[in-house]
Amino acid sequence: MVLEATMICIDNSEWMRNGDYSPSRFQAQADAVNLLCGAKTQSNPENTVGILTMAGKQVRVLTTPTSDLGKILSCMHGLEVGGEMNLSAGIQVAQLALKHRQNKNQKQRIIVFAGSPVQYDKTMLETIGKKLKKNNVSLDIVDFGEDEEGKLEKLDALFASVNSNESSHIIHIPPGGAAISTALMSTPVFTGDGEGGSGFAAAAAAGGGNFDFGVDPNLDPELALALRVSMEEERARQEAAAKRAADEAAREEKGEPSNSQDATMVGKAAEAINNASEPMDEVNALLQQAIALSMENSGSDPSVHDSEMAEATNEDQDLAMALQISIQEAAKDSSSQSDMSKVLEDPSFMPSVLASLPGVDLNDPSVKELLASLQGQSESKQKKEDNPPSDGK
Amino acid sequence: MACLHDHSCEDHDCSSNWSLYKHIDLPKVSALNEAVPGSAKSVFKPWEHRLNSSEEHLESNEGDPELLVYIPFTSDVKIKSIAIIGGTDGTSPSKMRAFINRDGIDFSDAQNMQAVQEWDLVENLNGLLEFQTRYAKFQSVASITLHFPDNFGGDTSQIHYIGFKGEATQLKRDVVATIVYELMPNPSDHKTKAESGGGFSQVE
Numbered sequence: 001m002v003l004e005a006t007m008i009c010i011d012n013s014e015w016m017r018n019g020d021y022s023p024s025r026f027q028a029q030a031d032a033v034n035l036l037c038g039a040k041t042q043s044n045p046e047n048t049v050g051i052l053t054m055a056g057k058q059v060r061v062l063t064t065p066t067s068d069l070g071k072i073l074s075c076m077h078g079l080e081v082g083g084e085m086n087l088s089a090g091i092q093v094a095q096l097a098l099k100h101r102q103n104k105n106q107k108q109r110i111i112v113f114a115g116s117p118v119q120y121d122k123t124m125l126e127t128i129g130k131k132l133k134k135n136n137v138s139l140d141i142v143d144f145g146e147d148e149e150g151k152l153e154k155l156d157a158l159f160a161s162v163n164s165n166e167s168s169h170i171i172h173i174p175p176g177g178a179a180i181s182t183a184l185m186s187t188p189v190f191t192g193d194g195e196g197g198s199g200f201a202a203a204a205a206a207g208g209g210n211f212d213f214g215v216d217p218n219l220d221p222e223l224a225l226a227l228r229v230s231m232e233e234e235r236a237r238q239e240a241a242a243k244r245a246a247d248e249a250a251r252e253e254k255g256e257p258s259n260s261q262d263a264t265m266v267g268k269a270a271e272a273i274n275n276a277s278e279p280m281d282e283v284n285a286l287l288q289q290a291i292a293l294s295m296e297n298s299g300s301d302p303s304v305h306d307s308e309m310a311e312a313t314n315e316d317q318d319l320a321m322a323l324q325i326s327i328q329e330a331a332k333d334s335s336s337q338s339d340m341s342k343v344l345e346d347p348s349f350m351p352s353v354l355a356s357l358p359g360v361d362l363n364d365p366s367v368k369e370l371l372a373s374l375q376g377q378s379e380s381k382q383k384k385e386d387n388p389p390s391d392g393k
Numbered sequence: 394m395a396c397l398h399d400h401s402c403e404d405h406d407c408s409s410n411w412s413l414y415k416h417i418d419l420p421k422v423s424a425l426n427e428a429v430p431g432s433a434k435s436v437f438k439p440w441e442h443r444l445n446s447s448e449e450h451l452e453s454n455e456g457d458p459e460l461l462v463y464i465p466f467t468s469d470v471k472i473k474s475i476a477i478i479g480g481t482d483g484t485s486p487s488k489m490r491a492f493i494n495r496d497g498i499d500f501s502d503a504q505n506m507q508a509v510q511e512w513d514l515v516e517n518l519n520g521l522l523e524f525q526t527r528y529a530k531f532q533s534v535a536s537i538t539l540h541f542p543d544n545f546g547g548d549t550s551q552i553h554y555i556g557f558k559g560e561a562t563q564l565k566r567d568v569v570a571t572i573v574y575e576l577m578p579n580p581s582d583h584k585t586k587a588e589s590g591g592g593f594s595q596v597e
Contacts (some may be wrong), residue, residue, distance in 0.1 A: 104497035134426045134457065135499050164454075165430050 002192055005048045005065045005106040006040055007094035008033055008113070013055035013085040015116035015146050020175035025145050026081050029113050032142070032181040036111065037072045039190050048106065050097055051075060054090035055116075056083040061093065065101050085116045091128055095137060108137040111189065114155060115145030122157045129161030138162075140189045144173040144180055241324045411440040413472070413557035418465040425461040425499060428452045428549070433462055436555045443478060443554040444519065450480070450553040458543055458550040460486065461503055463496060465536040472531040472559040474523040477514060479544070480551025485516045486541035489524070494535050503540040516545060523558065533562070 010033060016026035037049045048065035049072055062075040091110060098108040110132070118125070132139055139162040143155050152172075159170040173183045184190055414437050424433035435449040453460045479485025490508035492498055498506070509531075512524045544550040575582075 099499060099501075130454075130457070133454065134459070136425055 001044050003044055003046055003103075003106050004040065004109050005050075005098055005101040005103070006109045006111060007050045007052060007065065007097050008036065008111045009090045009094055010051060010053050010079075011055060011085045011113050011115040011145075012053045012079055012081050013083055013116040014081065015085075016081050018145065021144070021180060025115055026079075028180040029115065029144075030076055030079075031179065032184050033076065033113070034073055035181045036184070036190065037069060041067055041069050043192060046103065046106070048101065048103070050094075052090065052093060052097070053079065054087065055085045056080070059086060059089045059093045061097055064097055084119070085114070087112070087114065087118050088120050088124060088128055091132070091139075095132065095135070098137065099135075108135070109140065110137060111140040111142065113142045113144070114151075117146055117148035118151050118154050120154070122154050125154055125158040126161040129158045132162045133164050138167040140168060141170040142173065142180070142184065142189065143170065145175070237325060238321075241321055245321055245324060410558050411476070411556045413466075413470055413559050413561060414439060416466045416468055416470055416561045417557075418467045421463075421465045423463045424451060426453050426457060426459055428454050436462075436552050437464075438554065440556060443476075443556065450551055452480075452484075452552075453550040455549060458484075458486070458541075458547065459500060460541040460550050460552065461498065461500060462539045462541075462552075462555070463498070463536065464539070464555075465496070466534065466561075468561055469533040469535055469564045470557070470559055470561045471528070472526050472534055472537070472557050473528060474525045474558045475512075475539075476517075476521075476523045476554070476556040476558070477552060478517060478519070478554035479514070480547070480553065481518065482547055483545040484547035484549055484551040485514065485518075485545050486550050486552065487514055487543045487545050488512070488541065489514055490540040490542065491526075492538040492540070493531065495538060496536055498538050498540075503538070504542075508540070523556075531559070533564070 010029065012026065016024065016029065018025050021028035033051070037051075040047045040049050046067065048067045050061065050063050050065035051072060052059060052061040062079075063072055066072065091112065094110045095108075098110070101108070129139070139159070141155050141159055143152065155170060159168060162168050169188045171184065171187050171189060173180050177183065417437050419434050419437060422434050422437065427433055429449070429452065432449050432451050436451050438445070451460065451462070475489075475491075477486065477489065488511065490503070490511045492503070492506065493509050510527055514524070515522065539555070541550060541552070
């Protein structure tokens with residue numbers, strides 16, 4: 001998200017007719033430039049990008065730094081290939097264009113696509129590099145295409161003299177491999193010095209289909225972020241649960257009576273749920289939720305459930321893990337739960353609530369059973385709290 | 394034009410005179426040709442700490458003694474004099490040129506433009522030397538850019554402290570913040586008093 005003004009120096013010399021990058025060096029370069037402009041303008045809406053061509057009769061500025069992506073893309077049309085690349089003049093004109101940028105708060109960056117041989121000698125390039133460094137201009141060099149002897153050295157020397165604090169980069173793209181644009185996408189040229197255009201790059205790469213959660217991070221960043229965060233939370237919780245299950249499996253379980261009590265309560269509540277199915281289906285859902293909550297409450301003393309879990313683990317790993325996860329969840333927000341539990345345990349409250357629900361008849365035997373189980377559970381909870389917890393600590 | 398303090402500084406607190414450092418907008422201070430980006434901020438400190446050489450200082454790149462420091466203030470100030478503490482071994486700057494209220498100056502601009510004032514500096518390691526300004530020209534300074542073109546022969550230039558003496562006004566030199574440009578006039582934007590239903594309209 002760095003605020004930047006960028007000048008892109010395009011090589012449109014004769015050497016760009018070559019086909020070792022498909023369809024031609026020039027086309028591959030143009031694609032890369034288009035992608036780069038998009039990434040820069042996306043990463044910060046106030047970023048500006050300008051383009052100039054280095055070869056031909058003279059260095060020509062196609063557009064001064066602007067944030068209008070359409071203008072930038074349209075000026076890439078109709079470019080002619082010919083002449084020789086003039087690297088030094090190109091960089092100097094780019095520097096001048098950046099000097100006169102409208103927003104002086106933007107950092108200055110020049111991106112050079114060097115596809116043809118470099119005529120200038122190393123010392124001259126080093127002076128240019130020093131001048132750029134002195135004026136706090138970063139330089140990214142994309143070396144592709146013609147691999148003339150000494151070109152690599154010269155570009156490396158230029159890079160070394162310009163680089164201050166890792167803000168400049170040099171990338172070498174060999175022919176025959178991936179296209180220039182794809183090769184660039186993983187480099188710091190695209191992604192900036194930290195994160196940055198990675199969202200755009202991912203969008204471009206996936207072509208709209210392969211997002212992690214089926215949500216385009218560009219279209220709906222908050223949703224994508226929320227999904228990602230909840231995914232990581234769930235993963236972390238499952239890992240912790242798996243670890244605990246492994247620990248419990250090695251422990252001796254004690255506390256049979258409490259186990260049986262829990263078992264009967266589970267059985268009773270399940271029964272009650274099953275029985276109360278016909279007349280009140282939506283009410284049922286509410287009741288089930290209430291019961292589930294109160295069931296979790298009974299397990300809010302985690303040590304008791306530890307022993308139960310150990311037993312269950314031997315029988316059914318998945319069920320145990322699922323139960324553990326829900327228990328842990330309950331244990332986590334036990335404060336809110338305890339309020340709920342107090343409400344649920346109040347013997348007069350539940351009947352009054354149930355009476356107010358439509359379709360629930362307090363005299364219905366299944367409802368009565370349900371109430372009894374809830375109240376019984378609250379009494380047993382009292383008993384458990386009285387007994388000093390002794391099992392499975 | 395330089396003057397030495399004609400009293401010993403232990404008697405009274407000189408730091409109150411050099412209090413303009415509080416009005417410097419530190420996050421926006423920038424420098425060109427510094428070896429360590431961001432080190433320019435470290436040279437602005439209270440008068441008492443001016444000799445603390447343990448902290449960072451501003452150093453130029455190897456082999457290039459030029460330095461350019463851009464200092465914006467949080468409100469308009471009047472600058473009476475400037476104190477500079479340089480480095481040892483010829484790394485102290487030898488000349489200082491000041492530009493007022495211009496931002497975005499780089500080295501080529503600085504070399505071509507006429508400075509508001511120029512000084513020949515001396516090696517001044519304890520900061521008691523101050524360089525007076527032509528006060529009339531430094532009356533409402535929102536930002537000052539100091540250009541140090543040369544030093545006393547060292548490989549780099551070092552600056553350990555820059556202090557400003559003067560007064561701060563409470564005024565802010567405001568840029569016009571929100572401007573709305575009209576390409577074509579839109580009558581609905583320009584309601585007359587009669588249309589908006591208020592005010593007396595006098596008919597003579």
